[in-house]
Amino acid sequence: MKVQINGQEKELAGPLTVEELLKVENVKMPEMVSVEINGEILDREQFSEVIVKEDDEIEFLYFMGGGACGLY
Amino acid sequence: MDFTEQQIERYSRHIILSEVGVEGQEKLLNSKVLIIGTGGLGAPAAMFLAAAGVGTIGLVDRDVVDLSNLQRQIIHQTKDVGKLKAVSGRETINEMNPDIKVIEYHTFVDSSNIMDIIKDQDYDFIIDGTDNFAAKFLINDACVLAKKPFSHAGIIRFHGQLTTYIPDNNTPCYRCIFKQPPPEGVVPTCREAGVLGVMGGVIGTLQATEAIKYILGLGDSLAGYLLTYDALDMEFRKIKIKHNKKCGVCGDEPHITSLIDYAQPVCDLSTGTIKG
Numbered sequence: 449m450k451v452q453i454n455g456q457e458k459e460l461a462g463p464l465t466v467e468e469l470l471k472v473e474n475v476k477m478p479e480m481v482s483v484e485i486n487g488e489i490l491d492r493e494q495f496s497e498v499i500v501k502e503d504d505e506i507e508f509l510y511f512m513g514g515g516a517c518g519l520y
Numbered sequence: 521m522d523f524t525e526q527q528i529e530r531y532s533r534h535i536i537l538s539e540v541g542v543e544g545q546e547k548l549l550n551s552k553v554l555i556i557g558t559g560g561l562g563a564p565a566a567m568f569l570a571a572a573g574v575g576t577i578g579l580v581d582r583d584v585v586d587l588s589n590l591q592r593q594i595i596h597q598t599k600d601v602g603k604l605k606a607v608s609g610r611e612t613i614n615e616m617n618p619d620i621k622v623i624e625y626h627t628f629v630d631s632s633n634i635m636d637i638i639k640d641q642d643y644d645f646i647i648d649g650t651d652n653f654a655a656k657f658l659i660n661d662a663c664v665l666a667k668k669p670f671s672h673a674g675i676i677r678f679h680g681q682l683t684t685y686i687p688d689n690n691t692p693c694y695r696c697i698f699k700q701p702p703p704e705g706v707v708p709t710c711r712e713a714g715v716l717g718v719m720g721g722v723i724g725t726l727q728a729t730e731a732i733k734y735i736l737g738l739g740d741s742l743a744g745y746l747l748t749y750d751a752l753d754m755e756f757r758k759i760k761i762k763h764n765k766k767c768g769v770c771g772d773e774p775h776i777t778s779l780i781d782y783a784q785p786v787c788d789l790s791t792g793t794i795k796g
Contacts, residue, residue: 455757479706482698489697489764507759509746511702512674512681513651 449502460500467495475508482509521546527619531573544736545573549619551735552576554643556629556659558605559583560720561673561727562649563595568728570613570620574735576641577613580625581605592717629655631779634662645731646670649724653701654782660685660694661779664769669734671727671742678716678751680723683761684730684742691743696764696771701782716751723749 449462453473460472466485470478483490484507490498500506523531523542534540534548553574555562558581569577583605585596593605600608606624613622625637629650638646646668648659656672663670663685672694673682685693726747733739746759769776 477702477706479702484759484761487760487762489761491766492699509697509759510679510681511653511698512676512679513653513656 451500451503452505454506454508463499463501465496466490466498466500469500469506470495470508473508480511482511483507484509521549527573530617530619534572539738540736547735548573548732549575551645552578552641552643553645553647553731553735554578554580554638554641555647555649556580556655557649557651558593558595558609559589559649559651560592560675560715560717561724562647563593563609564721564724565647565649565728565731566609566613567595567616568725569731570617572728572732573617573619574731575619576621576623576643578623578625578637578641578643579606579609580627580629580637581609582626582628592715592720594721629658629662631658631781634658634779635666638662638666638668643668645734647727647731648672649727652784654784656694657701657782658779661769661776663687664693664695665777665779671730673723673727675715675719675723677714678719680719680749680751681746682723682726682730682742683746684734686734686741686743689743690763692761692763693767693770695769695776696767697746697761699768704783719749719751722751 449460451458451460466483475481486505531545534545535542551574553569555566555577558566558579566577566579585600585603585605585608587601589596590598595612596605596608604626606626610622610624613620623641627633629637646663648656648670650656659670667687669686671682671684685691730741733741744761746761748757748759765772768774
């Protein structure tokens, strides 16, 4: 299925949860990321429940500061 | 207010802008901006606000200038190493523009002093130029509770982000995006950290731009957006952010009604480890 992640189109083998998506996308520190899907910020507790759907627009929003962010 | 001839000349490139004019320049000279942290972000923000003629600038910092700061904190010079950053900042500002009144606060912000500092001069706009999550959440909560507009920003490596909070405008706050600081032990050691010096210049200058626009009532702010900058891809993205009804401080049922001092790990640069 096709989704957009941070503005870029991606082909994903779905369906999968947000938690699984963070792994597939190789996000090293998921604790340092907020996730927005179609304009709504998710609760962290929902990461294991929310299923990513075709055409979803997903933003990984990284904590930045203190010599740290979730990008690496 | 009456401008001196020198002021008319100094601010002529502002005054000639129809969107600014004499009236706008007068607004700037009568305005008050608080800059918390005079480092990578705060240094360029302070210098451009001073050059622009923002009449009162508060500088909050308890640090002293370190040689390793000079790669990006352009308000401080080699001769300032060892000097309190707020003092060094004030000296640079006053050399550049003697019109500016600089108020120094030789402290780090915490729950016991931030409200007093914000209210000390009834600042019009606040710039978060800090480098740690404890301070960022504190500044956010204080500005939301005190109904003060502020600019959040963060920089790391080749990345930067910023957003603007405007009270009473259904604007998302920092906590709407990031519910709480990352858990302890997750933040990597400072050995892995680093930042391209110009990142603070780009993002801190954008923070100053947001402050000036707010004071002058110009254009559209970043309220409701997170702007991200990737210097390697040379890409800016403006990501729409909605106000979060479940936000702990500005949501429908806020549970944060007083300020919180989060534990702040202290970075030991000599060993590259995090203490406490």
